Amino acid sequence: MQDGNTFPVTAGPVLATISWMGKSTTGRRGTTPSEFSAQLAARIKAAREKVELSQTQIAQLLSKAVGREIPADTYRKWETINSTIAVDAILPFCDITRTHVLELLHKEAYPISATAKIKRSKAAA
Helix, strand or coil: CCCCCEEECCCCCEEEEEECCCECCCCCECCCHHHHHHHHHHHHHHHHHHCCCCHHHHHHHHHHHHCCCCCHHHHHHHCCCCCCCCHHHHHHHHHHHCCCHHHHHHCCCCCHHHHCEEEECCCCC
């Protein structure tokens, strides 16, 4: 975490950050943690349905992609607010469902320049 409100999305000479959980410009959250969890679960389900895979099928594909067993029951929980998708499964999930990571985490994919605070590292200067 950078300052508690952003996280890095690129490495190297240029570091880009995006706001986490829709923090508004006034400093108040755009959404509560429980609302974010519910919205994320709905986006996970919609992405799976978009590629017409069952929960069991996607759990099997994710297991291969991450190199560890992801039971179908575990995946099913990710489509509810009872559990959040494992961090190591986010990018493979996006690859399998052909969903942009920002679309999964923030409702829609949009140009990074429109949403990110770009900071030059000392190495790039």
